[in-house]
Amino acid sequence: MKKRVSLVVLVGCSSLFGLPSWLASQEPSTQSLLKETKSSLSDPASSRAGSNEAASTPSNDSEASLKAFIESKPKQTLKVVATSALTASGEPEFLREEFMPFDTVTQTLIVSNEGERTDRNQKPRVNSAIQQSIQHEINQWPLTENSPINHSVDITGLFEDPDDDLLTTQVAVNHPKFSVSNLGEKTSIQGTPKVGEAPTQLIARAKDNYHGSEENAWVTTRFSLPSISSGLEEDGLHPLIGDTWYRLETNHRFSGKTYNYEKVYCEAFKFINDEVFFASSNTLTTCPNEYELRRVGSYQVDGDTLIVSSTQSIFDNDMRWKILETYPSHPTFTTAHVTQVKMGNEYETYTVASKTQIEQRINTITGLEALQLTPVNYMYLANDGHYYLGWYGMQISNYQQSDPASPDRMDGDLNVQSYNTTVICEDLLDKFNHYSVGGQGVYGEIIGQTIGETYEPIECGEQPLGNLQYSYFDVDFLEFDEFKHGEVFSIILRPKLEWRHKVEEIKLNVRYLDPNS
Incomplete structure (x- = not known):
């Protein structure tokens, strides 16, 4: 046993004093470095124990054979670049870890004095x-x-x-x-x-x-960065030029998936310096940030119309934007416009407004109590041909919370109201003919039943409101529909073809909150 101990001391001394100078400063390989990092992060104690055990294991090699083995190792280099934002707090965790030797060969590489190594090291x-x-x-x-x-x-x-x-x-x-x-x-x-x-x-x-x-x-x-050139003098050419405008759009395909109902989401446009910038959101409750805008085409002004042409096939045809009405001044929102957009032979009317205003329409909540809804502003076109400021909102809730005798457990209503004129079902049913309510439930898609089993018209009801009256569209759900807490439902009330050139399509997203969650 004494002979075995003396051999260990001899080999250790030989390793310490017999290393070539290039080996003392040799860098670990990328593969070894990653293996060491993973080991030290998962179980530093066991890693150290394994290294110490390996280092203290007796060797039967002679000093000469060990030296020859070390000198035969090829010199390795390591060049790894880790990139992080300047605003990030500190360095990534793996850069702050102390890399510990993983095997006996690597162990011999760090016997040189680290202080001397640092003194010789150069900056990038x-x-x-x-x-x-x-x-x-x-x-x-x-x-x-x-x-x-x-x-x-x-x-x-x-x-x-x-x-x-x-x-x-x-x-x-x-x-x-x-x-x-x-x-x-x-x-x-x-x-x-x-x-x-x-x-x-x-x-x-x-x-x-x-x-x-x-x-x-x-x-x-x-x-x-290059110097900034002044923009074109376009003040007064068209109210939509210069600012970023947001609107809501619908599609069966959203964020890479296809649904059996249409999703409501936000789009952003900016018209500036004869260029058109566009971005579309990939979430149901947020609008794009301005830095996400990409140039997609150009525009020209023709009287009160903005003619938009796409150079990247973002749109099928040129779009003609025309403001029909401007929302009246109101303490709760900034400038907003009722805007007609013609693409080919098809029309659609939108509210274009600030990011905050449009995001209000896709961040409403319901369900915590019976008949709970969040109203959002809307310009209602009355039969006299004038637009009146009003609001709409959607409630989805358990009717039995307020009426235990109700035959329907889950029910929904889309309310439409004006602040200064009566809204009656006859007028609404004359203008609208498509009603869609859809979202994800516990067991799959939940699509509201907005027409009867034999295709009866949309069910509309009326309620008095002081000297005025408001109306609502009913929606039913199947008995086995299981609503999921926190899920977002998209609501669409689409006007008839003959009204789409001046009646806005009602769109909103509502988040269902389960009162028992």
């Missing part, structure tokens, strides 16, 4: 050729006042490390109107340029793991 460097290439690419970006941009740039190879160390890179833009995001290997820059504001720079920086986390550990380079 900027590749000037790639830097100039990126700046040249950025110089080609057209920046026009008020026209949204969405450009991307590849910074791969911008930073090089003389020691092939692991690098952390960060990219930011020094302007509150712009933002950056990562798209695979590319960095995307979004925003809306404004003339007269401070020059904008794209800032990229990198650091390795050997120089700490202080600011002086980073190597930074900056790219100047």
Whole structure:
């Protein structure tokens, strides 16, 4: 036993003093590094125990054979780039972990003094050729006042490390109107340029793991964005030019899936500098952000009509936008327009308004109590040909909460009301002929029964309201429909073809909340 102990000491000393200088600073391979990281994160204690046990295992090799084995190992290099946003709080977790040796060969690689290793280590460097290439690419970006941009740039190879160390890179833009995001290997820059504001720079920086986390550990380079050209003088040409407008749209296909009923979702348009920008939401309760807008075509003004042409087949035909009525001033909302859109030979009428106003229509709630609904503003076209400010709202609830004798457990009503004129079923049924209520239930789709089994007309009822009167459209559900807490239902009341050029299609999303959840 004494002989075996002395052999361990001898081999250990040989490993300590007999290592070639290049091996003492050898970097672990990417595969080994990832394996070590996974091991230390899942069970650091067992990882350390395994390494110590392996290090203390007696060896039968001679000093010479061990040295020959080590010198025969090929030199490995590691070059991994981890990218994170400048605004992120700190480094990713895996960069803050201490990488512990995984096997005996790797164990011998760290016997050199770490302080000496750090003293010899160099910071990353900027590749000037790639830097100039990126700046040249950025110089080609057209920046026009008020026209949204969405450009991307590849910074791969911008930073090089003389020691092939692991690098952390960060990219930011020094302007509150712009933002950056990562798209695979590319960095995307979004925003809306404004003339007269401070020059904008794209800032990229990198650091390795050997120089700490202080600011002086980073190597930074900056790219100047092009100057911003003034937009066209379009004031007064058309009320829709210059701002971002939001509206609601419907489709059986939404967010990559097809449904047996139509979903209601939000779209955004911006008309500026003869260009059309468009974005569509992929959620049921939010509108797109302005930085999501993409150029899809151009427009021209013809009297009171905005003629929109698409260059990317976003729309089947040119669209002709015409404002029919402007919502009256009201303390609860900003400017909104009743807008007719003609595409080919088809018409549809929308409310176009701010993001906040349109999102109100897709964030209503119901179900916590009987007859609960959230009203949203609407311009009602009366039989006298005038638009009157009113509201609509949808309730879906358990009628037996308020009337235990009710034969229907779940029921729904779409209420339509005006603040200053009577709304009667005769007028509504003359203008509307399609009513849709659909959403996801516990066991699949729930589609409201809006017409009778023998295709009777939409059921409409009336209720007095002071000196006025309002109306509602009824919807029934099947006895086995099981509503799911928190699910969103899309509601559509569509006008007849002969009214679509001036009667807005009623659309909203309502979230069902179970009172027992």
